[in-house]
Amino acid sequence: MDWRPTAARPALLARAALLQQIRQHFGAAGVMEVDTPLLGLTGAADPALQSIAVPCADGTRYLQTSPEFAMKRLLAAGAGDIYQICKAFRGEEQSRLHRGEFTMLEFYRLGFDHHRLMDEVAQIVRFALPQRSLERLTVAALAARLACPDPHLADTATLADFARGEGAVLSPADAADRVLLLDFLLEHLVRLGLGSGQAAFLYDFPLEQRAYARVRPGAPPVAERFELIIDGVELANGYHEVTDAETQAALFAREAALRAARGLPPPLLDQQLLAALDSGLPPCAGVALGIDRLLMLALGATDLSPVMAFGRDLI
Amino acid sequence: MASYSTNQFKPGLKIMLDGVPHNIVENEMVKPGKGQAFNRVRVRNLLTGRTIERTFKSGDSVEGADIVDMEMQYLYNDGSAWHFMNTSNFEQLQASNEAVADAGQWLKGQEMCSVTLFNGEPIAVSPPNFVILRITQTDPGVRGDTATGGTKPATMETGAVVRVPLFIEEGSLLKIDTRTGEYVSRAKEE
Numbered sequence: 001m002d003w004r005p006t007a008a009r010p011a012l013l014a015r016a017a018l019l020q021q022i023r024q025h026f027g028a029a030g031v032m033e034v035d036t037p038l039l040g041l042t043g044a045a046d047p048a049l050q051s052i053a054v055p056c057a058d059g060t061r062y063l064q065t066s067p068e069f070a071m072k073r074l075l076a077a078g079a080g081d082i083y084q085i086c087k088a089f090r091g092e093e094q095s096r097l098h099r100g101e102f103t104m105l106e107f108y109r110l111g112f113d114h115h116r117l118m119d120e121v122a123q124i125v126r127f128a129l130p131q132r133s134l135e136r137l138t139v140a141a142l143a144a145r146l147a148c149p150d151p152h153l154a155d156t157a158t159l160a161d162f163a164r165g166e167g168a169v170l171s172p173a174d175a176a177d178r179v180l181l182l183d184f185l186l187e188h189l190v191r192l193g194l195g196s197g198q199a200a201f202l203y204d205f206p207l208e209q210r211a212y213a214r215v216r217p218g219a220p221p222v223a224e225r226f227e228l229i230i231d232g233v234e235l236a237n238g239y240h241e242v243t244d245a246e247t248q249a250a251l252f253a254r255e256a257a258l259r260a261a262r263g264l265p266p267p268l269l270d271q272q273l274l275a276a277l278d279s280g281l282p283p284c285a286g287v288a289l290g291i292d293r294l295l296m297l298a299l300g301a302t303d304l305s306p307v308m309a310f311g312r313d314l315i
Numbered sequence: 316m317a318s319y320s321t322n323q324f325k326p327g328l329k330i331m332l333d334g335v336p337h338n339i340v341e342n343e344m345v346k347p348g349k350g351q352a353f354n355r356v357r358v359r360n361l362l363t364g365r366t367i368e369r370t371f372k373s374g375d376s377v378e379g380a381d382i383v384d385m386e387m388q389y390l391y392n393d394g395s396a397w398h399f400m401n402t403s404n405f406e407q408l409q410a411s412n413e414a415v416a417d418a419g420q421w422l423k424g425q426e427m428c429s430v431t432l433f434n435g436e437p438i439a440v441s442p443p444n445f446v447i448l449r450i451t452q453t454d455p456g457v458r459g460d461t462a463t464g465g466t467k468p469a470t471m472e473t474g475a476v477v478r479v480p481l482f483i484e485e486g487s488l489l490k491i492d493t494r495t496g497e498y499v500s501r502a503k504e505e
Contacts, residue, residue, distance in 0.1 A: 192346055
């Protein structure tokens with residue numbers, strides 16, 4: 001029986017040290033550690049996320065894909081700057097870089113925009129990767145650099161032709177799914193432009209990929225969202241957050257429509273989050289960072305197993 | 316034929332793409348930030364041998380390819396086709412020159428080969444890893460020269476040309492590794 005950990009003791013020590021540095025950092029900055037439920041009444045609305053349903057005596061509960069909604073309810077209740085280090089759960093396929101259960105750092109900073117938040121993420125990443133310098137570039141700039149279609153301006157047919165030309169196998173429904181085509185383009189841009197040896201904050205996303213980020217008007221308007229990519233690995237995803245209930249409800253409706261179009265089960269909308277936003281969320285920016293992936297890069301591993309205590313029990 | 320979801324993809328799985336059987340060489344699930352997950356696969360076209368990359372939306376299904384590898388005995392070549400026999404039921408099959416391709420240069424008759432069938436038709440043939448063939452033409456041997464490591468070309472009875480050590484004589488029987496096309500050793504007369 002193979003009962004031994006997949007992480008060697010030095011990797012376990014590196015994990016413990018990183019968590020301690022993060023807690024010290026936030027302690028010194030006056031950011032409060034919080035602890036919200038992992039079992040929730042609703043699952044993720046995002047069509048690309050699959051929540052794991054848990055049958056409980058009083059009904060179905062869902063393992064949280066991130067502590068975002070619960071933490072926003074704390075923000076609306078006046079908690080101030082907060083952070084959490086917790087487990088997050090995803091029901092999707094597992095891979096070298098994906099596990100059904102993983103460790104996430106999520107934090108919210110009042111009055112920050114996405115650029116100030118990137119500064120703080122860079123500070124935290126430096127605890128594990130002191131040598132890496134992190135470039136900043138917009139999604140449009142990366143697309144231009146790689147001579148790919150502009151994700152803000154290209155029409156859907158152009159995006160579909162581009163994807164097919166790059167080997168995507170698309171059904172007619174896929175070829176009309178602009179969000180899917182932009183996801184393909186983003187994956188392509190990251191693989192070609194931000195692979196091994198590269199490290200960058202990619203920011204200002206097309207509106208279709210705004211998730212719950214604020215939109216900055218302009219020509220074109222952009223979503224104030226960022227992703228941190230190091231060696232082709234997505235490490236963090238942050239937003240200058242939407243704070244009004246009406247916009248959030250519209251974003252939920254858009255996700256529900258996309259789920260329906262893709263034949264996915266409809267989401268249960270988090271009414272408590274909408275009520276919290278209705279009562280007032282302070283202007284803030286928030287981010288989720290994958291602790292396991294950060295450790296993986298710090299230790300030069302190419303798979304998550306060597307940094308997770310028992311990284312292969314479920315796969 | 317069964318269809319396979321992307322989460323069943325693994326190297327060695329045979330799938331149909333554009334009506335042509337392909338073998339999955341590599342499969343990786345990728346997911347850009349927060350978005351749709353994709354499976355990036357490298358697949359080898361089993362008719363042409365060409366390798367290409369394809370990206371599937373994770374969760375999509377693909378039709379499996381009806382591919383079977385069968386051990387068959389090579390009988391003879393009639394000029395337009397290569398004849399193989401299933402030694403358990405004595406059924407015979409004909410394989411085209413395209414299907415046999417480079418494997419043909421190692422076959423003289425009687426060898427057990429692995430024949431790849433697509434919808435029952437041979438599309439590829441792998442010869443045994445080692446064959447024993449006689450040299451029909453090579454330059455005279457250099458007696459006693461077993462140490463210098465030099466080689467010379469030798470034409471085998473099947474037409475294949477193999478590099479052999481200088482001391483090897485015309486008419487000798489040789490053991491050859493068909494995977495590399497290299498001389499292994501001299502073989503004993505039967």
